[in-house]
Amino acid sequence: MKIIFLIEDGLGDWPLEELNGKTPLEAARTPNLDRLAPYSLLGTCQTIPKGFPSGSDVANMALLGYAPEKYHTGRGPIEAAAKGILAQANDVIWRCNLVSVSEFGPKGKMLDYAAGHISSEQALKLINWLNQQLQDKEFKLTFGLQYRHLLIQPNAPHKILGLTPNPPHDILNQSIAKDLQIYQKYPPLFQFLTKAAQLLANNPIWPKANALWPWGQGTPLQLENFTQKTGLKGAVISAVDLIKGLGKAAGLEVIEVPGATGLTNTNYKGKVSAALKALKSKDFVFLHLEGPDEAGHCGDVKAKIKAIEFFDKLILAPILSQLKEPFTLAILCDHFTPIRLRTHVAEPVPFLIYRSNYKYKGFPQFCEKTAQNANLFIPRGDEFLNFVQEQAGA
Template sequence: MKGIIMIIDGMGDRPIKELGYKTPLEVALTPNMDKMAENGICGIMDPIRPGIRAGSDTSHISILGYNPYEVYTGRGPFEAAGVGVDVLPGDIAFRCNFSTVDDKGIITDRRAGRIRVGTQEIAQTVNGMELEEDVQVIFKESTGHRAVLVLRGKGLSDQVSDADPKHEGKNPKKVVALDDTEEAKKTADILNKVVEKSYELLKDHPINIKRIESGENAANIIIPRGAGAVPKVEPFGEKYGLNPVCIAETGLIKGIASIAGMQLIDIPGATGGIDTNLENIKNGIIETASKDYDFMLINVDGADEAGHDGEMEEKVKFLEKVDVVIGELMKIEEVYFILTADHSTPISIMDHTGDPVPIVITGPEVRVDDVTKFNERSTSKGGLCRIRGNNIMDILMDLMNRSTKFGA
């Protein structure tokens, strides 16, 4: 038997007045997800614990059976590993946005118009920037407006604040040390110089000149956040005795899988947005399921993007497109299939919340309950009741008859 966990990033939501106080998942036409609910056992899931606003990183860590309070040092290392940077012990890594600032240094677009093209050329200009300190600057683009920054050198610390103010209309925040160590003070100073110099390098970059001429926002500054040192993680395959593989769109999730020792499958056209190539993702999943892997982690990100952008109709449409993909995946045989989300990203909040998310498990020997619809409210009446993210792998291993008995 194989095990598959498919996570629709940010799928959960809250009731919306414009939808008759229903959620996007409740109004979307999702016959295949509903069929899964009808044929499986349902419930709701708190990625970390009730009321905790989980990030995509910490929730995935929890769902994979690790303790995020022990493993998670910050988002940066996972982002860096996910885009192919060979992070080393002692490296301090950051996730970054390509952003837009005006001539007064005010951020006018944190995501630079959700830039898709030209980021590699922009990243090459920033990569290896020379600073006075004996520190190597490694910079690489990820998907869309995302990128990673790694500082490599002696005497560095991850105890520094973010440069990201989280909202437009503000200057990048001055990075400060979060403790009194010289290492933290040195790292904060370096990071402020990186932000400042990135603008100098990018404001007249040819890619940005073309974007401005075509009415698009320039990616003229780098805004880092999520500092973290490289964590030590027990390989997933050794932890569970499985041969794991991951299909994901964003550098963050790829990085979590990479640090956990999973094989990564790249999908052409997987952007991490609502414009992602779901056909290629579907074909990649089906092809991978036929190979010698017995565990697959899948992450599809577009619903989260729509939630962050407050795009109600786009979220509904994207969930309906994903449902078509799920209809094909339901044809995979000899598998326990878990469908859930990593967190809620409500349209009304435009950010993650601590609301629980729906979950369903299908497979040959699950105790099917009476739920017939897959959404936040219907699944709450299912046989799984309310579980936490770190329960999922225990449940899956038991269903796959791979768990060990506790006690005599």
């Protein structure tokens, strides 16, 4: 039995006035999902444990079967694992965004967590240029993807782990004064960031990137081997480093798909063929799509609906028609990214489990409401995979 997880990042949403009280998932045209729902098991799952930030790092770690309480040190270390960056136990790795702020000072506001969606090509130039200009002894920038990069601090003092600057997507159009005070608690960090902002203010490569924003720091990530833990041989497919990092740290195959962008224009076809190919030799594929989350952060209803419709047509349909062996499919999101909030919330996420060789008594549609009404609640994200494995074997 093959097991496939299709993760639509940030899919969950709230009813919207402009959609006549429907959520984007309800409003989107999803003939393939609609075809599965009547025969599927629906429910909700608390992917984010209490006290954890409602991020994709925490939720996807849990969905791969790892308890965040035990394994999560921060988002930065997960993305570093994706790059195969070897770090020492005493090192601290920060996730570091290129952002747009109105000014890097107490009167400043966070204008864009993605610096006008800088391309990877421009970002690589900018990060190299910045490292050259800064020549810092303690902090080193490492290129990641688009606006997402890493800041590595070897042999960091322990107190640095206690600093909790906001993720930039959580403070859109809000003052950055409080976060700057947090950075100031470790003066070398604040000095580094101030100097970087001064340089970036007049950078010749991408003027919209006018500050660095480190957050989500932690010591290097170490996960128990996935195959030993679950008995499944598997692979992950995603555009974003944090999923690749979780995959690598778990000993899963990380399949690189050319043209996978993390946006709605991603290479759907490439992702599907990678999944189908992987399933020839493996039992488990974790296919992650970032599109709905990005649309949620942008507050763009149309883009979110489009991302959901693309998923239905370009991911789900070909998998259903081309996968010949018996399979169990789980469709869900890691967390909600409501259009109205433009950031993540930690409420239980809707899921759908479909088995090619068994008909559940399902619902006419898969959405936040029907999943909730199904009265099946999995209280921990790291129990979900086990639950699906039980269903697959049932």
